[in-house]
Amino acid sequence: MKRRSMMRTLGLAMAVLAGPVTALAADPIKVGMLFPQSGGAGDDGQRVTQAVRVMTDLINQKGGVLGRPLQLVVLDDESTPAVGVAKANDLIGQGVAVVIEGYNSPVTLAIQPVLARAGIMDITILSKADGILASASNPLAVRMNSSNGMDAAAAADWLMKTVKAKRIAFASQNDAYGNGAQAGVEAELKKAGWAYEIATQQGFSFTSTDFRVAVTAIKDSKADAVMVTNSSASSGMPAFLQQYHQQQVNIPLIAAVGTVSPQVLEVAGAAANGVVSADIYFADVEPFASIPTNKEFVAALKKDGKVIADKFTALGAGALQVWAIAANQAKSLEKEKVAATIRGHTIPGTIFGDATFAANGQLQARYFPMVVKDGKIVVQP
Amino acid sequence: MIRPLAWVALIVGGYFLPPLLGGATLIYNTLVVIAIFAVMAYGQDIVLSDLGEVSLAHTAFFATGAYAAGILAVEYGWGAWATLAASCAAALVLAVILGLITLRAREFAFSLVTYAANVVCYTICYNWNALGGSDGFVGVPPLDLSVPGLRLTALSNKDLWPYAYGLLVLTLYFVSRFRRSKLGHAALMVHMNAPLATMSGLDPGKVRLLVFMVSAPLTALGGWLYAYQRAYVGPDLFETYFLVLMLTAVVLIGRRVLSGPLIGISVLMVQKSYLSFGAYFDKIVLGVVLVLVLCVFPGGVSGVLAAGWRRVRA
Numbered sequence A: 001m002k003r004r005s006m007m008r009t010l011g012l013a014m015a016v017l018a019g020p021v022t023a024l025a026a027d028p029i030k031v032g033m034l035f036p037q038s039g040g041a042g043d044d045g046q047r048v049t050q051a052v053r054v055m056t057d058l059i060n061q062k063g064g065v066l067g068r069p070l071q072l073v074v075l076d077d078e079s080t081p082a083v084g085v086a087k088a089n090d091l092i093g094q095g096v097a098v099v100i101e102g103y104n105s106p107v108t109l110a111i112q113p114v115l116a117r118a119g120i121m122d123i124t125i126l127s128k129a130d131g132i133l134a135s136a137s138n139p140l141a142v143r144m145n146s147s148n149g150m151d152a153a154a155a156a157d158w159l160m161k162t163v164k165a166k167r168i169a170f171a172s173q174n175d176a177y178g179n180g181a182q183a184g185v186e187a188e189l190k191k192a193g194w195a196y197e198i199a200t201q202q203g204f205s206f207t208s209t210d211f212r213v214a215v216t217a218i219k220d221s222k223a224d225a226v227m228v229t230n231s232s233a234s235s236g237m238p239a240f241l242q243q244y245h246q247q248q249v250n251i252p253l254i255a256a257v258g259t260v261s262p263q264v265l266e267v268a269g270a271a272a273n274g275v276v277s278a279d280i281y282f283a284d285v286e287p288f289a290s291i292p293t294n295k296e297f298v299a300a301l302k303k304d305g306k307v308i309a310d311k312f313t314a315l316g317a318g319a320l321q322v323w324a325i326a327a328n329q330a331k332s333l334e335k336e337k338v339a340a341t342i343r344g345h346t347i348p349g350t351i352f353g354d355a356t357f358a359a360n361g362q363l364q365a366r367y368f369p370m371v372v373k374d375g376k377i378v379v380q381p
Numbered sequence B: 001m002i003r004p005l006a007w008v009a010l011i012v013g014g015y016f017l018p019p020l021l022g023g024a025t026l027i028y029n030t031l032v033v034i035a036i037f038a039v040m041a042y043g044q045d046i047v048l049s050d051l052g053e054v055s056l057a058h059t060a061f062f063a064t065g066a067y068a069a070g071i072l073a074v075e076y077g078w079g080a081w082a083t084l085a086a087s088c089a090a091a092l093v094l095a096v097i098l099g100l101i102t103l104r105a106r107e108f109a110f111s112l113v114t115y116a117a118n119v120v121c122y123t124i125c126y127n128w129n130a131l132g133g134s135d136g137f138v139g140v141p142p143l144d145l146s147v148p149g150l151r152l153t154a155l156s157n158k159d160l161w162p163y164a165y166g167l168l169v170l171t172l173y174f175v176s177r178f179r180r181s182k183l184g185h186a187a188l189m190v191h192m193n194a195p196l197a198t199m200s201g202l203d204p205g206k207v208r209l210l211v212f213m214v215s216a217p218l219t220a221l222g223g224w225l226y227a228y229q230r231a232y233v234g235p236d237l238f239e240t241y242f243l244v245l246m247l248t249a250v251v252l253i254g255r256r257v258l259s260g261p262l263i264g265i266s267v268l269m270v271q272k273s274y275l276s277f278g279a280y281f282d283k284i285v286l287g288v289v290l291v292l293v294l295c296v297f298p299g300g301v302s303g304v305l306a307a308g309w310r311r312v313r314a
Helices: A002-025 A042-061 A081-093 A105-117 A148-162 A176-191 A212-220 A236-246 A262-272 A292-304 A311-330 A335-342 B002-015 B025-051 B058-076 B080-101 B107-127 B157-180 B182-192 B194-199 B204-230 B240-253 B260-274 B279-296 B300-313
Strands: A029-035 A070-076 A098-101 A121-124 A167-173 A197-204 A225-229 A253-255 A276-279 A346-350 A353-356 A368-373 A376-379
Touching: A029 A042, A029 A081, A029 A311, A042 A070, A042 A262, A042 A292, A042 A311, A070 A081, A081 A098, A081 A105, A081 B025, A081 B240, A081 B260, A098 A105, A098 A311, A105 A121, A105 A176, A105 B204, A121 A311, A121 A335, A148 A176, A148 A225, A148 A253, A148 A276, A167 A176, A167 A212, A176 A225, A197 A212, A212 A236, A225 A236, A236 A262, A262 A376, A292 A311, A311 A335, A311 A346, B002 B157, B025 B058, B025 B157, B025 B182, B025 B204, B025 B240, B025 B260, B058 B080, B058 B107, B058 B204, B058 B240, B080 B107, B080 B204, B157 B182, B157 B204, B182 B194, B182 B204, B194 B204, B240 B260, B240 B279, B240 B300, B260 B279
Parallel strands: A029 A070, A029 A098, A098 A121, A167 A197, A167 A225, A225 A253, A253 A276
Antiparallel strands: A276 A368, A346 A353, A368 A376
């Protein structure tokens, strides 16, 4: 009896000791998602967030990161740098291991130093400003979306070789992203020794939806080609395309890389026909169509039924996936170790296949030219 | 003797507020931002409460303080003491220019001119690369106010709290002294009865200019510390977000209430940090509160409380 009692006590003690250890091992890792959930970019932000949620479930089904499940903490940056900074501080306070962020470049530029000071790893999904990877205040940056500089080469190539444009009209979002995109294209044209002149220069804000004055000026400019840079997929870009179509501007139109999404086509309708662009991901186009992880992601989104697989959702989910694989490889959640595993290396088995990152943290992407026909994106060979 | 002691106890108690509230990172974040934005709002408070004008240029003063700190720290490696002086000086210069332009403008015209000034400043900053253009300046170093023999640096919001709190206390003291000063009395007289002020030997134009010059560096000080707190300055500093914040903070509690802007900012920031219902709903709540205060309770919360107190006593 005494022996049984002793065994019981010992067993109880072991259970008490083991309890916290088991609980600790299963403690979730908090992942911060700082993205617009309201305003003009809210619709895009919610779609990307949903895709990240689906990826969180996929990762958790496979054992999580370092044997711990991931727990997503979503906050709305309201596309406002000041709010983004406050929310970044909030995430730091909640003890997140990584922050998946970046729809607007100004918000990303504002929150990165705050996260870097706190030693929190962050991965930028969409923001394109070149300063994001060049800032001394965030030396371990990682970005999924292509940079303005990379996109510029693809756009300049089309302007020079396909349209042979000598007079170019630019309609650019007047911020770090839009101005950077235009500057990049002009730099590429100059680098190639291409003689051109700016037929007209039209600027607008990210929130603009009325482009009638700009479109009239473009129509009157007698340009050979128009390049439009507008990152607002839910309102700005569809509005521009509709007003361009309504005013019957018969000038070839190229949209900046990644700005013609299925969502834009859904809103713009037939007005988008003929628009030329390029992008870095198409769920059902090779090589992505054959990548097992991508097929799994697309199937999971279909099962979830809330959003479709497009570049925005793939980059968001891919950002989390890259971080999770890197953290497992590094066997650590420490920013320095995880960032070192990503920057300048290849992360295997992602939505994008083997994802190679440049030494500065930029994901290397391949461009697929595309044109809109009958309201659908047709990827060019 | 009791009153000064009570003030000292209140100031000391305020300093220990973050640990008393649990000391979580979010507590420090929220309180530091409250202190910074309250300092920003006190500049607006002086113009709105004492001069009776609605200045829409105070966002520009706030941004001027932040830009001066950001540019000089990032591009020229200036220390925090030097940028502090430069922020105040830059805001003072801008205030003199704006003050002279708006010398004869009143009410709606004054607000419109100050709004136009804000738009001009924003456009210049947004488009001029020397001022960072649309990218602004990234990488403002952590606050370092060290003096020989004493290390005073702030890497996190927890480290920043003593400085933000100190600046807030000094601001409160300054505003309270201003209201008891000759200029404060003159401002009130010009506000309440300009002809009487003139008959009393005051020059309303000069008084208005001086008050403007006093208020601008105050708001700029908030911008100066904000630049170090968030390590980035950009054109978003001119956004209506900050303007709405400071105007709401002043009118919410009531004009000429010393603690008014501080309480107003605290309510807004605490709601944002702890009781947020999402961006859309937050904006609706803020809009409804503003309409209610301006249309139904123009005296603010303090006016409602005072009326209630009078009724109880009657």
